[in-house]
Amino acid sequence: MKKGLQNILLSATAALVLAACNLSTAQNSAVEDTQIGLRNVELKDEANVKNPLITWKGDLPGSNEVFERSYENAPPLIPHSLDGLLPITLESNACLTCHTIEVAKEMGTIPAPQSHYMYLSTGKKTKEINTERFNCVQCHVPQANAEPLVKNNFKADFRNTESNRTSNLVDVLNQGIK
Structure with missing residues (x-):
């Protein structure tokens, strides 16, 4: 033993x-922390971080080309400047002056989709934008002429030709769930 x-x-x-x-x-x-990721500086160093040069689309609403969605039901990019439109709060949301369903057709803008007028967790529909979705820039970002930081060969596969410009999230959200 x-x-x-x-x-x-x-x-x-x-x-x-x-x-x-x-x-x-x-x-x-x-591996040194300067060799990790895309920053190429010490992880604790914020003073010497150099972001890639990005040209933001800064023209007036309605005057820019609208980029296709990155994939089906991806949040569309904002094709105009955000100058004077931020910050977005529950009480003040300049996006809604042009993008509510009632106004968009008249203005010639893209309306917020049906998924923004309901609580996805319960399916309860609302007459106004869901209060959980008031902060548009949480998902939508301005368009930019920027090269990907990491090369890839991803190609979006849209189920129909409209999917690259519109959302059908409400229709397909529970697809495949029994």
Whole structure:
């Protein structure tokens, strides 16, 4: 019994020594934080971070090309400047002056979809924009002429030709759920 216990203790000690050696070797070959991610500066350094040059679309509403959605039901990009439209609060939302269902047709703008007029958790419909969705820039961002930071070959596969310009989220939200 004693010999078995000695063998277990000896094996455990050897494993600890080996782990310590491996840890020491791993620490010596660690990757510097400047080599992680796209920032290329120390993770704690905010002063020397250089963002890529991005040209934001700053023209007036209605005067820019509208980019296709990135994928079906992706939040569409904002094709105009946000100057004077921010901040968005529950009490003050300049987006709704042009994008409510009632006004959009008259203004020639894209109306907020049906999913914004209901509580998705309960299915309860509302007459006004759902109060959980009042902050438009939480999902929608301004269009920019920017190259992807990481190259990829993703191609959106839209189920129909309208899906690249409109949302059918309410219709497909529970698709495949029994």
